[in-house]
Amino acid sequence: MPEEITLKLDIYEGPLDLLLHLIRKNKVDINDIPLCLITAQYLQYLEQMEALNLDVAGDFLIMAATLTHIKAKMLLPFPSDSEGEPTIDPREELARPLIEYAAYQAAADNLAERPLLDRDVFNRGGSGTEFVGELSSLQTPLQSSEVASGSLFELMEAWNNIIGRVKIEQKALSFKIETKTIGQRLEEIRLFLLEIKTSHFVELIRSAANRFELALSFLAVLELARTGFLRLYQDLEQERRGPALFLADPGAKTSAAAELDYR
Amino acid sequence: MNLKTKIEGLLFVSDIPLSLEKLEETLEEEIDRKELEEALKELTEEYLSQGRAFVPQPVAGGYQFRTRPEIAPYAIRLKKKTPSKLSKAALETLAVIAYRQPILRAEIEKIRGVEASGVLRALMDKDLVRVSGRRDSLPGKPALYSTTDKFLETFGLSSLKSLPTINEIQNFCREAEPRLF
Numbered sequence: 001m002p003e004e005i006t007l008k009l010d011i012y013e014g015p016l017d018l019l020l021h022l023i024r025k026n027k028v029d030i031n032d033i034p035l036c037l038i039t040a041q042y043l044q045y046l047e048q049m050e051a052l053n054l055d056v057a058g059d060f061l062i063m064a065a066t067l068t069h070i071k072a073k074m075l076l077p078f079p080s081d082s083e084g085e086p087t088i089d090p091r092e093e094l095a096r097p098l099i100e101y102a103a104y105q106a107a108a109d110n111l112a113e114r115p116l117l118d119r120d121v122f123n124r125g126g127s128g129t130e131f132v133g134e135l136s137s138l139q140t141p142l143q144s145s146e147v148a149s150g151s152l153f154e155l156m157e158a159w160n161n162i163i164g165r166v167k168i169e170q171k172a173l174s175f176k177i178e179t180k181t182i183g184q185r186l187e188e189i190r191l192f193l194l195e196i197k198t199s200h201f202v203e204l205i206r207s208a209a210n211r212f213e214l215a216l217s218f219l220a221v222l223e224l225a226r227t228g229f230l231r232l233y234q235d236l237e238q239e240r241r242g243p244a245l246f247l248a249d250p251g252a253k254t255s256a257a258a259e260l261d262y263r
Numbered sequence: 264m265n266l267k268t269k270i271e272g273l274l275f276v277s278d279i280p281l282s283l284e285k286l287e288e289t290l291e292e293e294i295d296r297k298e299l300e301e302a303l304k305e306l307t308e309e310y311l312s313q314g315r316a317f318v319p320q321p322v323a324g325g326y327q328f329r330t331r332p333e334i335a336p337y338a339i340r341l342k343k344k345t346p347s348k349l350s351k352a353a354l355e356t357l358a359v360i361a362y363r364q365p366i367l368r369a370e371i372e373k374i375r376g377v378e379a380s381g382v383l384r385a386l387m388d389k390d391l392v393r394v395s396g397r398r399d400s401l402p403g404k405p406a407l408y409s410t411t412d413k414f415l416e417t418f419g420l421s422s423l424k425s426l427p428t429i430n431e432i433q434n435f436c437r438e439a440e441p442r443l444f
Contacts, residue, residue, distance in 0.1 A: 013351060013352055013355065013375065013377060014375060014376040014377030015376050015377075016375065016376035016377075017376070020443070023442075023443065024440075024443065027442065028442065029442045030442060030443050030444075057377070057378075059376060059377050059378065063376070097373075097374070097376070099433075099443070099444060100374060101374060101375065101376065102436070102443055102444065103429050103432055103433045103436070103444070104355060104358050104359050104362070104374060104375070104429075105355060105358075106432045106433075106435075106436050107358035107359075107361075107362060107426075107429060107432050108351070108354040108355040108357070108358040109354075110358075110426075110427065110432060111354055111357060111358055111361075111418055112349070112354050114418045114419055114420075115332055115419050116346070116417060116418065116419070117329075117416055117417045117418075117419065118342075118346050118347070118417075119335065119339075119346035119347075120332045120335050121320075121329045121330050121331075121332060121334075121335070121419060122329065122330045122334065122335070122338045122342075123327055123328060123329050123330075124275070124278065124328060156394070157393060160387065160388075160390070161390075
């Protein structure tokens with residue numbers, strides 16, 4: 001048991017972080033780690049975590065096993081090459097990842113020291129392009145008949161882009177369960193578009209209360225596009241693709257959506 | 264109006280970093296790339312020597328007006344929001360991805376020795392990291408992660424090449440901590 005009761009327990013990022021700390025603290029050479037000492041201190045830290053009722057993550061336990069395993073290997077003679085020279089120090093399997101990890105920690109510190117946008121330096125109007133959505137100011141690309149193609153990843157990226165723009169208000173905890181179905185949302189969007197003809201996706205999700213409602217609107221729009229009720233437009237000229245513009249397709253069967261049976 | 268003034272105007276108007284290509288395209292005249300770079304350099308020196316509050320800076324493959332660090336405390340007060348802070352885990356994961364991209368989650372976890380899905384999700388939410396592809400040769404085709412343009416913009420990097428190499432970092436650290444590297 002340690003002589004003094006330590007109330008403050010440093011939090012380490014993981015077993016490698018803890019090991020690096022111990023190696024630094026004991027001022028030992030990474031290529032000549034005194035395993036008895038380091039393993040003992042490592043296990044002591046794990047005991048402290050348990051004493052404080054902290055969950056010891058599995059990663060820490062695996063490393064404890066690895067340390068013990070290497071310690072056992074150290075008791076056996078190293079395999080030798082043809083000239084009888086010992087070849088592999090079992091501690092190498094510990095040292096190599098530690099050296100690599102330490103380099104990335106230094107790289108992370110290097111990143112943190114850079115002038116950060118919106119912390120140390122600022123650009124005009126804040127970071128990221130805010131959605132500036134006046135529908136009237138947008139040109140409807142009706143003339144263009146070019147079909148844009150995209151992958152699932154681009155779709156996912158577009159989705160992440162959109163939910164990044166929308167601030168979801170934290171609402172007070174309530175126990176009412178949302179029961180809106182995709183069919184209901186689909187009908188809402190359909191009626192909305194029939195009236196105003198064109199809209200940005202962001203307009204459709206402005207009132208969304210949570211991620212579930214965002215996803216619902218997203219799926220409903222994809223479904224409406226699939227059934228030909230609306231067309232999706234996107235300004236490919238922009239350097240960063242803007243939010244998609246939706247258009248109720250005048251030529252489309254307006255009943256298409258209604259035919260779908262979603263519950 | 265001289266070229267320098269035109270560039271200044273375009274840099275002011277653009278809300279994203281303006282690349283040399285975009286500048287050429289927008290100016291619609293026959294301009295030598297060297298001439299353009301020279302004008303940008305002159306503009307930057309002018310801003311610096313006059314002690315202006317903002318200066319054109321090379322970020323994410325283009326140029327953008329950015330404030331001097333001394334402006335930061337006022338800018339933060341004006342914006343009334345505390346600057347978002349990246350955790351140690353987030354920074355380490357970003358560093359690993361920046362140097363090793365495209366990289367699998369399992370490879371990130373191996374280097375850091377801890378599970379990475381939570382921190383990856385947070386970095387993707389912040390648009391600093393994206394899924395850039397899949398490793399088709401592996402079962403389940405696991406996702407490959409890369410850094411984004413927003414990453415370059417956030418850390419004020421012109422490109423990934425503006426980062427010191429991991430070897431340079433190691434050599435630098437070796438001087439400070441010879442026992443560890």
